[in-house]
Amino acid sequence: MVSVSAPNPALTNLLGIDGLLQEEERDLQAMVRKFGDDKLRPHLAEWFEAGTVPARDIARELGKLGLLGMHLEGYGCAESSATAYGLACMELEAVDSGVRSLMSVQGSLAMTAIRKFGSEEQKQEWLPRMSAGQAIGCFGLTEPDFGSDPGGMRTRARRDGDDWVINGSKMWITSGPVADVAVIWAQTDEKIRGFVVPTETPGFEATEVERKLSLRASITGALAFTDMRLPKDAVLPEVSGLRGPLSCLSEARFGIVFGAMGAARDCLEATLEYAESRRVFDKSLAAYQLTQAKLADMAVELAKGMLLALHLGRLKDSTGVTNEQVSLGKLNNCREAIKIARTCRTIMAANGITLDYPVLRHANNLESVMTYEGTSEVHQLIIGQALTGESSFR
Missing domain, CATH: 2.40.110.10 (Butyryl-CoA Dehydrogenase, subunit A, domain 2)
Incomplete structure (x- = not known):
């Protein structure tokens, strides 16, 4: 059984993404990864098989780490950068998309709606408790x-x-x-x-x-x-019409741009470890040309997706991102992440279908991530409208 608990040096050095991060961003990423390894990974197979999760316990732990509504200002929120929030999403989704969803719905949907459009009384009543994980x-x-x-x-x-x-x-x-x-x-x-x-x-x-x-x-x-x-x-006093919920969805979609790459990276790290240790016809599975071709192609797409996520994070922290830019990120990264998960499963063969390994669990989760917060088709049409100036929505 593969247990991923540290970054794969070969993959890390090949991508070189760490060198583009600030020290505090790397520290945050390491903290969230350690939390996932210590508190979540040991139970994931059990939770997935049972079809449930101790959401309240996890919310309180996320609150203690300052991850709930971390990109919001005031009311007990951490006031982190968009990029830092994205990196936290990446590390949580590397554990499981369901955990990242809990954090995203709490912070980018429910808390963001109250923070942006709520009255002062609504903010005071709910946001401090929600940021601490005391209220879901x-x-x-x-x-x-x-x-x-x-x-x-x-x-x-x-x-x-x-x-x-x-x-x-x-x-x-x-x-x-x-x-x-x-x-x-x-x-x-x-x-x-x-x-x-x-x-x-x-x-x-x-x-x-x-x-x-x-x-x-x-x-x-x-x-x-x-x-x-x-x-x-x-009633939320500061908004009417679809602008309110759609602006919240854009915040959640931004986190998915990073999160999907976390799931893809976890699949590739697990598969690299597996391929190196698996013996087939008296040599390592990793030594075969077809295996290396698959690994290389996946590493290329992972690198491009992570660079895209980081670029959008830097944009959001400086001049801001447009809805179509976020749609481009979600469309590409979800599409490539599920391809990576499925390809990793082919390398693991029958072992890949068990909960001893994360790849099919991630692939199943990514089927949902592909469609929630806007299906791939919706994002294609958003991008198409940006390109042509013509709306194809009815």
């Missing part, structure tokens, strides 16, 4: 019939005196069944609005999605709202 948040946008077309959502909020009453449902909501607070997006007579909803609110129901074949070390939920009554101050 979720982000209710996707619906059973509306994923890539969020503007068609059927969840509706209507005014009733000074209150709001919400009816509808959401689907595929990471952390939904264990969340303490949900940011829910709903149609109103005043465009789409966001609401900060304590999950103990009467009329709020969350059930766990079971029998998943991907992101099994993650808790996914379906949310239902039946005459859920909220006070008038539950």
